[in-house]
Amino acid sequence: DESEWAEFDEAAAEGDEAPPKPQPVLAVVGRPNVGKSTLVNRLLGRREAVVQDTPGVTRDRVAYDALWNGRRFTVVDTGGWEPDAKGLQSSVAAQAEMAMHTADAIVLVVDAKVGATATEEAVARVLRRSKRPVIVVANKVDEERGVADVHSLWSLGLGEPMPVSGLHGRGSGDLLDKVLEALPETPREVFGASGGPRRVALVGKPNVGKSSLLNKLTGEDRSVVHDVAGTTVDPVDSLVELDGQVWRFVDTAGLRKRVKTASGTEYYASLRTKAAIEAAEVAIVLVDGSEPISEQDLRVITMVVESGRALVLAYNKWDKVDEDRRHQLEKEIDRELVRVRWAERVNVSALTGRSVAKLAPQLRTALDSWDTRISTGRLNGWLNELVAANPPPARGGRQPKIMFATQAQTRPPTIVLFTTGFLEAGYRRFLERKFRETFGFVGSPVRISVRVRE
Numbered sequence: 276d277e278s279e280w281a282e283f284d285e286a287a288a289e290g291d292e293a294p295p296k297p298q299p300v301l302a303v304v305g306r307p308n309v310g311k312s313t314l315v316n317r318l319l320g321r322r323e324a325v326v327q328d329t330p331g332v333t334r335d336r337v338a339y340d341a342l343w344n345g346r347r348f349t350v351v352d353t354g355g356w357e358p359d360a361k362g363l364q365s366s367v368a369a370q371a372e373m374a375m376h377t378a379d380a381i382v383l384v385v386d387a388k389v390g391a392t393a394t395e396e397a398v399a400r401v402l403r404r405s406k407r408p409v410i411v412v413a414n415k416v417d418e419e420r421g422v423a424d425v426h427s428l429w430s431l432g433l434g435e436p437m438p439v440s441g442l443h444g445r446g447s448g449d450l451l452d453k454v455l456e457a458l459p460e461t462p463r464e465v466f467g468a469s470g471g472p473r474r475v476a477l478v479g480k481p482n483v484g485k486s487s488l489l490n491k492l493t494g495e496d497r498s499v500v501h502d503v504a505g506t507t508v509d510p511v512d513s514l515v516e517l518d519g520q521v522w523r524f525v526d527t528a529g530l531r532k533r534v535k536t537a538s539g540t541e542y543y544a545s546l547r548t549k550a551a552i553e554a555a556e557v558a559i560v561l562v563d564g565s566e567p568i569s570e571q572d573l574r575v576i577t578m579v580v581e582s583g584r585a586l587v588l589a590y591n592k593w594d595k596v597d598e599d600r601r602h603q604l605e606k607e608i609d610r611e612l613v614r615v616r617w618a619e620r621v622n623v624s625a626l627t628g629r630s631v632a633k634l635a636p637q638l639r640t641a642l643d644s645w646d647t648r649i650s651t652g653r654l655n656g657w658l659n660e661l662v663a664a665n666p667p668p669a670r671g672g673r674q675p676k677i678m679f680a681t682q683a684q685t686r687p688p689t690i691v692l693f694t695t696g697f698l699e700a701g702y703r704r705f706l707e708r709k710f711r712e713t714f715g716f717v718g719s720p721v722r723i724s725v726r727v728r729e
């Protein structure tokens with residue numbers, strides 16, 4: 276039908292809204308209780324304390340947006356990475372490894388009153404291998420006379436330690452200046468396969484299992500943790516490690532909040548969903564596989580396509596899907612989801628963990644497509660052959676000619692066809708189908724627009 280095409284063309288004509296520019300990332304690492312979270316609050320310029328004195332309270336790995344001297348960056352607080360079974364030292368070292376993979380600069384926080392322990396020495400060994408700038412912070416230097424303790428931290432081999440009091444703010448301005456110096460203007464290899472964490476929106480109508488899936492992916496009961504911690508500052512996003520790669524799940528605060536304030540209207544929820552999609556590069560649209568697909572599900576999918584983001588469809592609650600339902604579902608997919616038949620489908624269960632491990636590879640596939648550019652030469656070689664064998668139908672006695680095509684953009688891939696005369700919708704659909712047969716683009720919307728040269 277025509278409407279499908281009209282939509283794609285309009286979206287392309289409006290000019291694409293690029294995803295927000297990625298910000299450089301600062302990771303804060305260190306042993307528990309050295310004052311990482313206190314310091315992060317200080318860096319964020321917030322008075323409210325995220326910190327609390329209850330020992331053993333696990334916090335999430337969370338990312339916050341910070342602004343200093345007009346520059347924006349993201350701070351990752353690793354405060355909640357509790358020691359695992361392998362012990363404190365290896366868990367803090369793992370923190371440092373993670374920081375090296377995700378961050379553009381790293382702050383290692385040491386309690387100046389305690390000095391460098393074996394743990395700090397192990398972490399320093401890891402960080403010295405890193406190509407990222409590292410700043411050693413000697414925290415809890417609340418008074419001038421504490422400064423003497425700081426010199427011993429030179430022994431970590433990571434440069435000059437900076438005396439700071441996260442609690443009172445002493446030295447934090449200097450630290451921020453140093454952080455800005457260390458951070459690149461833009462994150463390294465932003466869009467590269469091995470670059471900073473790619474942004475994922477986990478969206479879907481209420482009760483499809485978004486929070487449950489996020490819990491499964493992070494392996495923590497986050498909503499409960501959030502309540503216990505009673506934090507006043509909303510983490511913006513969560514970093515989640517899947518399949519050896521770190522992903523940035525955007526606006527997960529909303530997912531957890533919803534548990535407490537279930538009052539949000541559908542309108543508000545829809546705005547929030549839209550914002551999350553816009554902030555992301557790829558969206559996982561979660562639908563409830565045990566129920567017929569609804570208008571609301573289709574609206575979310577449409578939002579993703581219209582925003583031009585990559586898409587992975589996940590059918591959740593698969594543990595409740597029986598033979599009958601599976602049959603129905605296939606029919607539903609043929610009927611309702613033709614326009615996104617290029618999207619990969621994963622059948623998961625947040626409850627049992629079924630196939631949850633398949634999500635990361637699908638995210639990668641979708642993003643690869645989203646990033647792909649077909650050279651003009653290759654595109655036209657393909658097009659000439661196709662058009663020679665299947666010329667566009669004549670209209671009003673005139674045969675439209677396709678002069679050439681070029682991929683004007685990636686993210687999402689956007690093809691522009693330069694023609695003389697109008698191409699019928701049916702023919703354009705034919706071209707898209709053939710285009711996908713040859714070039715794939717699994718998981719990514721593709722926009723094809725036509726520029727008519729009279």
Ligand code: GDP
Binds near residue numbers: 308310313414
């Ligand atoms: P984290 O586990 O590394 O995130 O540490 P927290 O930020 O939760 O802080 C642990 C404890 O150290 C809390 O009781 C803080 O109040 C305290 N603390 C943090 N920074 C300072 C500081 O600069 N001076 C003093 N005296 N105490 C601090």
Ligand code: GDP
Binds near residue numbers: 482530591592593623
């Ligand atoms: P959200 O509103 O999308 O965040 O959905 P929730 O994560 O709060 O889940 C809604 C309800 O569905 C809860 O009662 C969950 O326990 C349940 N649920 C979530 N995932 C699954 C699943 O894979 N299988 C089953 N049987 N129930 C699930």
